[in-house]
Amino acid sequence: MSSLPPEPPADPEDNTQTEPLSRAIGERYLTYALSTIMHRALPDARDGLKPVHRRILYAMRELRLSPNGAFRKSAKITGDVMGNYHPHGDAAIYDAMARLAQDFAMRYPLVDGQGNFGNIDGDNPAAARYTEARLAATSESLMDGLAEDAVDFRPNYDGTLQEPVVLPAAFPNLLANGASGIAVGMATNIPPHNLHEVIDACLHLIKTPDARDDTLAGILQGPDFPTGGVIVENRETIAEIYRTGRGAFRVRARWAVEDLGRGLWQIVVTEIPYQVQKSRLIERLAELIQTRKIPILADVRDESAEDIRIVLEPRARTVDPEQLMAALFRVSDLELRFSMNMNVLIDGRVPKVCSLKEVLRAFLDHRRDVLVRRATFRLDKIAARLEVLEGYLIAYLNLDRVIDIIRHEDDPKAVLMAEFALTEVQVEAILNMRLRALRKLEEIELRAERDALQDERQALQAMLADERAQWARVSDQLKEVRNLFGKSRPEGQRRTLIAEAQDIAPLDMDAMIEREPLTVILSKMGWIRAMKGHQPLDAEVKFKDGDGPGLAIHAETTDKLMIFASNGRFYTLPANSLPGGRGMGEPLRLMIDLPNEAEVIALFPWREGERYLVASKAGDGFIVAAGDILAQTKTGKQVLNGDALLCRPVGGDHLAVVGTNRKMLVFPLSELPEMSRGKGVRLQKYRSGGGLVADDTLSDAAFLTLADGLRWQESGGRTRTEPDLTAWLGKRASAGSMAPRGFPRDNKFN
Template identity: 80%
Template sequence: MSDDPNIPDPSQDQTTSEPLSRAIGERYLTYALSTIMHRALPDARDGLKPVHRRILYAMRELRLSPTGAFRKSAKITGDVMGNYHPHGDAAIYDAMARLAQPFAMRYPLVDGQGNFGNIDGDNPAASRYTEARLTAASEALMEGLTENAVDFRPNYDGTLEEPIVLPAAFPNLLCNGASGIAVGMATNVPPHNLHEVIDACLHLIKAPDARDDTLVNIVPGPDFPTGGVLVESRETIAEAYRTGRGSLRLRARWAVEDLGRGAWQIVVTEIPYQVQKSKLIERLAELIQLKKIPILADVRDESAEDVRIVLEPRARNVDPEQLMAALFRVSDLEIRFGLNMNVLIDGRVPKVCSLKEVLRAFLDHRREVLVRRANFRLDKIAARLEVLEGYMIAFLNLDRVIEIIRFEDDPKSVLAAEFKLSEVQVEAILNMRLRALRRLEEMELRAEHENLTKEREGLAAMLSDEGAQWTKIAEELRETRGKFGKSAPGGQRRTEIGAAGEVTEIDMESMIEREPITVILSKMGWIRAMKGHQPLDAEIKFKDGDGPFMALHAETTDKLMVYGANGRFYTLPANNLPGGRGMGEPLRLMIDLPNDAAVIDMFPWRDGIRYLVASTAGDGFIVNSADILAQTRAGKQVLNGDALLCRTVSGDHVVTVGENRKMLVFALDELPEMGRGKGVRLQKFKDGGLSDAICITLADGLRWQESGGRTRTEPDLTEWLGKRAGSGYMAPRGFPRDNKFN
């Protein structure tokens, strides 16, 4: 057995006990912190997550410069996975592919060759088919890595080193944006225009206490790679940048194309950021098929390298603005981009930052990079000056130096002792080539010594003066702005900042063509709409085992109200019903009506109508039609309890009949009008419950239909007249045995 105390004894029990809550809590906290810091949130300094940083660094190690040759993406992915990022190659390749997509990155960091996906949402080709190299922008992010600009740490197995953060010559977090979901937090930073962001940095250098409103004047809003129009007020954008959170409306760019002779069509040339064109067109085609936008006749995708989506109106007299306003409401031609600038400050602390705080984090990082690179350069200059001084001593005493080297057994120690040289200087002299002994070389050494001395003085002066440091940073930023700003290809702003304008309410119902329909609901719950007002008792085909349950006349502009046994009212647009050529579709796929809740009634909604609703227990009340409209599939709860009936209110009295065949007539004004509730007692029962209820005009009496089809009337209802919640009296002779008024 080993005597090493670090090796556990296998003969001893290695089990430890701890509370489950603490064990789970500690492990989940570790996982959450790992997700936040190493996967989901970007670093505010270089705007990158670890996987992106490792991809760029591995490509740099492969010497894949912007002017060099391409390498297979599989090779790059393999190097990243084997050396720095021990995770799935598919995840690494997907991350690398996104860095190469011009529709995803405002300033792509990878130059891809081959199929790297497209705006339609198609996936990139397999990594063995594509090639990649770095771009000039990614080179700018890594400029200074060899000059001790940032700290390095061991990779996952300790065999190599990787940078903790990149030097970042420009604010990549804002320029390219970032998105990610961690545990308990998320981030969503939109891309911006590099020229504007650097202008904001330069202003912040001049005025460190600059107001947020001033920065918004310089950076008016995001600049998405896919363009579009940002229709949000300046106040909303300013508030989002001030707090680090907000919601911005982004619309597609469109124009009316004249076809001559009064005909026209709408052409969409830019779609919102992160919207897949193929899914957008599918949605538009679905709107046409379902007739949700009746004034839209057709949609065509005529895109090639650019985006060109053609929208044809139903008629020439359609207003283009109204058509687009309707499409903006129901499709991804308009999206809301949720801005959430939750980033890692100094690579450790997650924080929701304002625009100013993000810029300040970048500038502080640039200052640290500048100081570290300057100190690195000073060390290099000091080492070179030491060598040059040794060379100059050797040239002044050239004959003696040659004599020592030729005749002394230990020339190194003799040179060091006689000319008071350091070990570095002696090594440099001994390694000097004979061709360097010419006179011209001595002059070059003196000139180099003088230049390096001046450079050292300049660096020392800069390091001692904070103002000089910020001046140098501003110079570097201006140089970067010149490379990638408005004067560079693709550097102009792409997203237009448009006026928010008045939010016009579009009446979608006015766009529906008004046509008569006959709505048919089967016993098994299949619903359809036949064109025209067909006879309600006409013979219609149903599925095997199914049959007619309910039929009514309506129009395509109507809203159908479906009343369920659960006391909920559901709203169903009549124009959305399936056609009458087939058997229809299940009603429960259109509304969230539980399987155990039957359909009690169905009717077209009309404004100003009142309804009597009652439960099987005999409770009920009057509800206005305005209170039963539902906005969602889940419907609107009106009656609390097991619903029994829904009757249109008319006349001046209510007639109720129980399962015990006792009937009661009471005044209508005894019932309250409510929006929701259990209601009040209509009739009292010793056993059983309510069977039916109806509203009548007392002077007209009560009518009901007998089984043979003959109508009977009870003109005098004095015998059954009473107060609400009474027991009532036995129904008149001849009243239907099913206790229904029919």
């Protein structure tokens, strides 16, 4: 038999589908976005869990890691979760499980960890092969009822196993432990709360279904962070946040003044805001001391052991502790704003920013569904057991005949079913009965069990027929959980204090700086330092190899130094924050965001009320007030648009300008406008070179008093004066005349 010839390869054109690029990308991106929103980033309002957390807890339950059982290696747990339910990286799964075990991240940890699971300093957990874990008691409450058809199950990713769509959740875990996540186009951030208060709010909502959000917020009070702290917001603000589902809470560290005797004292911080790493906080406080941004703070020490203890020492005993802490709250993570965005999945399908009432209602409706499903499941079990019990009782009433049938009949099953009208299930139970169960006492126990089951069935049927009875049972279940994890337990006590911020007068930091003379030196390569005292500006100073002198000025520690660069921006630096003069200083570009291509043109101390001329190489300029050049950030403040050339303090009544063409012009100061930002006006007219000749530009400018004439310094050091400036007087933007005889060849007034 000859073999068939191979089929020709398919034409690629036959397998090609054409569609617009926008639609193809849009459909695929929408699929990705929905997957991220529903299956990764947003928690379910019913159990407060994301899929990865739900799968971790369910896998640990399948491994029988009960709260009072043995621990198992985290690597084993991670492997089971990844292989059975969550086909993603093991590192992501382990990080998620580790967070569930961190008592500084979770208000009510869902995993009981053994080993290094990280700490509040920001250290990472040990590798999964070194740590062990088991379920916490709270997790058991979340999964209570899984074996009783309380929730729906779905196939896992490869269809070999089943996983729960949502957990029964005996308590509102979403609010109790909070959640955070970033999806596509939306995000969620929910702070943890006190479980006792959340359940109290649920009970009130059951009792009063039309309760107002303000009432529920009054019961809930506010977030309850695992790290404690103090929330400084008024009740109206908190109520508005819970009503809209959006807002931010100001959270501060908790501190106290510790008396050291003889008038000395120190501040001890015992609780820090949620999600603040203690090590980074202390680094920031040490940086504030080093840079002298808080001059009244002398030292910071970390004396923490099991509990947090950060010691802050004031520079003097006369410092007000309230003002010191108020200053630290403004510039460090001792105070932060925790944003709240209650964006959750309703019924596991619809993302929505919910109010407090909507979140509680979603949980309570879920609990009622769980109750009904468990009751229905229990009724089915009761019906099956009662059927068996009825068969047993018939067998006891006719015990001799039953034994005789079993001993002598070839098909006892059929005979028993026909003679006593038994079902197949009842006959199977009778035939599988042990001989020891034939005693008289067993019959009494069977009757008692039947009566108890009938009473239970009647009670369940009555509950299913009455909605009020269902809500009463949900209330009882919530009260049971409250007794287990509420304020009657030490771990259930509220940790975060709710208070209103006190109005403390802002502390004038400049007034706290000791006024001392400084000599500020900026090298040619941009290294800056401050030497104590007013040293001669031409004194010899050591520089790095290849570097040399640049600018030098006299200032004081209380001064704000202004730096004007060729990009037309002014930068501000506190003089007291400059490095000392013992070394070579530090690069100026590390202190301000000065571009590499920009050069420093002027360096001077800021003085209130002063005015300055700023001009570009093109010959444009204007006068700017001192108040308009102060910069609040490292990026500086743009003032002059163009390639900046010079900055001069305003004085006299006329301005003299000279160009690279050696033409000089003198015009009245009144012709110069005062602006806060811009290109300015033309100072002097220049001729365009054109071709191979360079254009003429502005070279220098100087203020003068017309009656005193113009002075300049010759190369030999002698000072020359031109008393009569009639030949150079003119209108602003004129071309001017050639400079006087003996004017410096570099076209600088010096």
